[in-house]
Amino acid sequence: MRMRTALRVLPLMALYALNPGPLIQGPMCFRGFARPRTPRCTLPLGMEEHIELIKELRKDRSAPVDSMGVRAIHNTSKDSYETLVALILSTRTKDSATYETIQVLRHHGLTPLNILKTPALTLTSLLAKVNHRNRKASYLREMSEMLMNNFGGRVPDQEWQLRKLKGVGEKSALLYLQTVTGKVTGIAVDAHLHSIANWLSWVETKRPHQTRKKLEQRLPRTLWGPINPLVVGFGQELAREKQKILHKCLRSSMLSTQAWMNQIKVEAGKRRDGS
Numbered sequence: 001m002r003m004r005t006a007l008r009v010l011p012l013m014a015l016y017a018l019n020p021g022p023l024i025q026g027p028m029c030f031r032g033f034a035r036p037r038t039p040r041c042t043l044p045l046g047m048e049e050h051i052e053l054i055k056e057l058r059k060d061r062s063a064p065v066d067s068m069g070v071r072a073i074h075n076t077s078k079d080s081y082e083t084l085v086a087l088i089l090s091t092r093t094k095d096s097a098t099y100e101t102i103q104v105l106r107h108h109g110l111t112p113l114n115i116l117k118t119p120a121l122t123l124t125s126l127l128a129k130v131n132h133r134n135r136k137a138s139y140l141r142e143m144s145e146m147l148m149n150n151f152g153g154r155v156p157d158q159e160w161q162l163r164k165l166k167g168v169g170e171k172s173a174l175l176y177l178q179t180v181t182g183k184v185t186g187i188a189v190d191a192h193l194h195s196i197a198n199w200l201s202w203v204e205t206k207r208p209h210q211t212r213k214k215l216e217q218r219l220p221r222t223l224w225g226p227i228n229p230l231v232v233g234f235g236q237e238l239a240r241e242k243q244k245i246l247h248k249c250l251r252s253s254m255l256s257t258q259a260w261m262n263q264i265k266v267e268a269g270k271r272r273d274g275s
Contacts, residue, residue: 047202047218051227054234057248063233064240068099071179071229080155080180081147082110087176088139088167089130095236097129112144112153139167157181170209175228184225187215192235193228 066072070090074083082102090098102110104126108118115123120137127133143166147153155176156162162173174188187193189208193215197203203214219227237245 047200050200050202051223051230054230057237057245058230058233060248061233062244063236064095065229065233065236068095069229069232070098070175073099073102074179077106079110080176081112082106083180084143084155084162084165084168084172084176085110085140087172088143089127089136091136091167091172092132093130097131101127101129112147115140115144116148136167142166143168155180157183159185170212178225184221187212187219187224188228189215190228190232192232196231196235 070083070086073086082105085105086098086102089101108114108126118126120141123140124133124137127137130136146165147155151161157177157180159173159177162168162176163170168176170186171188171190174186177183177185178188189197189212191208194205194208194211197211197215198205202218203211205211205214215227216224
């Protein structure tokens with residue numbers, strides 16, 4: 001509920017900062033600032049404006065997903081098996097916990113063969129920081145066995161093959177392909193993207209797969225890949241770092257307001273010189 005309230009307030013604070021001309025036809029549409037006869041504030045409801053706002057708030061790339069998410073994990077090793085394991089572990093688990101657990105598994109030996117050799121209790125203990133560790137330990141063993149038996153120990157690069165692996169669903173398969181192979185075959189929708197897309201009225205859906213379908217109909221393909229980390233990081237900051245994102249809004253708003261007022265002064269000076 002708190003995140004939903006924040007999402008409704010943020011456009012009021014920051015959309016003006018990003019593009020004051022088309023949005024507000026006056027210095028500030030707050031009580032005491034607007035001139036007489038100034039048109040009332042109108043906030044666009046389109047996805048494009050919301051996405052531009054989120055890009056502005058996320059340009060410092062300071063959310064957990066940026067430094068500890070699956071892409072960050074992959075960038076440190078370029079190992080496809082490690083990336084797939086990270087995706088399985090990341091479900092309903094904080095990025096920090098997933099990142100730390102991958103370091104533990106690397107030290108233990110993170111290969112399909114070594115995971116199969118590891119006793120179940122030992123593997124479960126290695127996953128101590130992730131949620132649903134017992135289930136995920138079972139997933140890792142079954143997934144590793146399928147890789148050894150069916151794919152020669154290598155991770156496949158087709159979505160339908162990935163989704164046959166234990167613990168790999170639609171979102172994980174799409175994120176794996178985007179991260180490891182650069183293939184963007186669809187929008188990876190997780191809890192953050194599903195919730196925020198509905199709260200901002202981009203879609204009206206009940207399930208993530210429905211959200212994926214609607215978003216793919218409405219977003220250009222160039223955004224299919226970036227939209228997940230963009231919105232996930234935004235959701236993380238809204239949920240856990242409200243003060244930081246509030247300061248971003250205020251800082252952006254003050255800078256744009258000052259620029260707008262300077263423009264007004266220049267135009268007023270030109271009118272005086274011309275009169």
